[in-house]
Amino acid sequence: MNNTFILFCQREWQLLFRNTSNLVQPLCFFVIIALLFPFSLPLENELLQRIGGGIIWVSAVLAILMSLESMFRADFNDGALEQWLIHPRSLPLAMLAKVFAHWCATGLILALFSPILCLAFRIPAEQIWVLFLGLIIGTPSLSLIGAIGAALTVTLHRGGVLLAIIILPLYIPILIFGAGMITQSYSGAAIYSQLYALLAILALAITLAPFAIAGALRTTIE
Amino acid sequence: MVLLNSPYCKIILNEPLRLANWWANIPSISFSIVALYITALNLLSDISSTSIAPILSAHELRCVRGERCLFDGVGFSLSAGQCLHLLGSNGSGKTSLLRIIAGINRPQSGDVQWRASSIFDDPANRLKYFSAVAYLGHKDGLKDELTATENLSFYRRLENASNQTLIDQDLARMGILEHAEISANKLSFGQRRRLAFARLLHADFRLWILDEPFTGVDIQGRTLIEQICNQHLASGGIIILTNHQSLATSLFAQHIKQLRL
Numbered sequence A: 001m002n003n004t005f006i007l008f009c010q011r012e013w014q015l016l017f018r019n020t021s022n023l024v025q026p027l028c029f030f031v032i033i034a035l036l037f038p039f040s041l042p043l044e045n046e047l048l049q050r051i052g053g054g055i056i057w058v059s060a061v062l063a064i065l066m067s068l069e070s071m072f073r074a075d076f077n078d079g080a081l082e083q084w085l086i087h088p089r090s091l092p093l094a095m096l097a098k099v100f101a102h103w104c105a106t107g108l109i110l111a112l113f114s115p116i117l118c119l120a121f122r123i124p125a126e127q128i129w130v131l132f133l134g135l136i137i138g139t140p141s142l143s144l145i146g147a148i149g150a151a152l153t154v155t156l157h158r159g160g161v162l163l164a165i166i167i168l169p170l171y172i173p174i175l176i177f178g179a180g181m182i183t184q185s186y187s188g189a190a191i192y193s194q195l196y197a198l199l200a201i202l203a204l205a206i207t208l209a210p211f212a213i214a215g216a217l218r219t220t221i222e
Numbered sequence B: 001m002v003l004l005n006s007p008y009c010k011i012i013l014n015e016p017l018r019l020a021n022w023w024a025n026i027p028s029i030s031f032s033i034v035a036l037y038i039t040a041l042n043l044l045s046d047i048s049s050t051s052i053a054p055i056l057s058a059h060e061l062r063c064v065r066g067e068r069c070l071f072d073g074v075g076f077s078l079s080a081g082q083c084l085h086l087l088g089s090n091g092s093g094k095t096s097l098l099r100i101i102a103g104i105n106r107p108q109s110g111d112v113q114w115r116a117s118s119i120f121d122d123p124a125n126r127l128k129y130f131s132a133v134a135y136l137g138h139k140d141g142l143k144d145e146l147t148a149t150e151n152l153s154f155y156r157r158l159e160n161a162s163n164q165t166l167i168d169q170d171l172a173r174m175g176i177l178e179h180a181e182i183s184a185n186k187l188s189f190g191q192r193r194r195l196a197f198a199r200l201l202h203a204d205f206r207l208w209i210l211d212e213p214f215t216g217v218d219i220q221g222r223t224l225i226e227q228i229c230n231q232h233l234a235s236g237g238i239i240i241l242t243n244h245q246s247l248a249t250s251l252f253a254q255h256i257k258q259l260r261l
Helices: A004-018 A021-040 A045-068 A073-077 A080-085 A091-105 A107-120 A125-152 A160-186 A192-221 B007-050 B094-102 B123-132 B148-158 B166-173 B189-198 B219-234
Strands: B056-065 B068-078 B083-087 B109-114 B133-136 B207-211 B238-242 B256-260
Touching: A004 A021, A004 A091, A004 B148, A021 A045, A021 A091, A021 A107, A045 A107, A045 A125, A045 A160, A073 A080, A080 A091, A080 A192, A091 A107, A091 A125, A091 A192, A107 A125, A125 A160, A125 A192, A160 A192, B056 B094, B068 B094, B068 B109, B068 B256, B083 B094, B094 B133, B094 B207, B094 B238, B109 B123, B123 B133, B148 B166, B148 B189, B166 B189, B189 B219, B219 B238
Parallel strands: B083 B238, B083 B256, B133 B207, B207 B238
Antiparallel strands: B056 B068, B056 B109
């Protein structure tokens, strides 16, 4: 298959499995950050249950933020980005594939791993499902929006801090709705409004972010 | 009435009509033949004119890096089978010029034209240009983690060159077939340059833009690259390259135009 999306997905996965540190590092970071909280908080089951969901969300955001810096770095350093810029194939589609591969390596794995962390916080089973659902829908938006920042800072040698400053404020709405979903479900209310808000953000990010990433790369590489 | 409705009678009555119809077609047939003839003539004259007229030309290019003006008023024109050799001291803007011609950067002013249409202002022509151009810069675009074969395979598929068996042929042509299954970061610098060059062989790139193609390769490698460049020029391709040494003794010396920055 020579479809641009499939071609770039295959390439990214091939590279991920050659260089497994990109798969393992965000996950380890996520687990460790989340597990620091139970150690530093008073040992009250009720408190941990109430704030556990939010802590797991913040850990996921930080883990994804950490993995973003290297997203375009290797492709920029070895000149692959230049080659894509002057290729007749669609750059936004190629970038969408790259973000999708990045999400599979970070957001998807974090979401799959989150139920195990929930046990550490003694979060009840119904809320585990809510958290899992929220992460599955919310993390692709995190990757897509983060990729715009990564594209803007790709030429800077130490762009990590700048990237965090640009991107973290944009993550706040996703964090509000994602963590709010668990609080809502904990108090027994329906979670649809937050779910729809997350889905709306995702739909917006999928349609607009690839073009923003492509535009950002075109202007920064010059 | 019965007689008129019989099949024989129908044929007798219809046949002259059909003949008349056929004759009526003759003006249109002759017209279409003439039209075909004219278009064929046009096509022929197009082909003959493109081999003389410049395919790639640049006018009044100006590039500013930071505060400093690297070059101003640079222009050239190249037709099929010609090679442009950029000369200049370090930092004179050779790579910047190549990147502008390749379409990666935009010039401060001036224009690059491919088949008499701007590559910066005309989006349709820009896409056509990009499918005809191959840029090989200092950064080779190869992935450290992937083997030589996998690297080439990706670029072949990017160009829709489906036949994967020809990869070995390209590697053998560049003399690195025995390293086909070694990951690119374990290749020596010269071998890596050869692998990067192998990327140009598989697709129909009309224009090659090469930034110092002979750095890092040994004498055999240099001869090999010269041979391949010569073949490319002989088949109507265009090459723009930078090189610090003179190319007066190279195989394709008679096709070279020089431009000093």
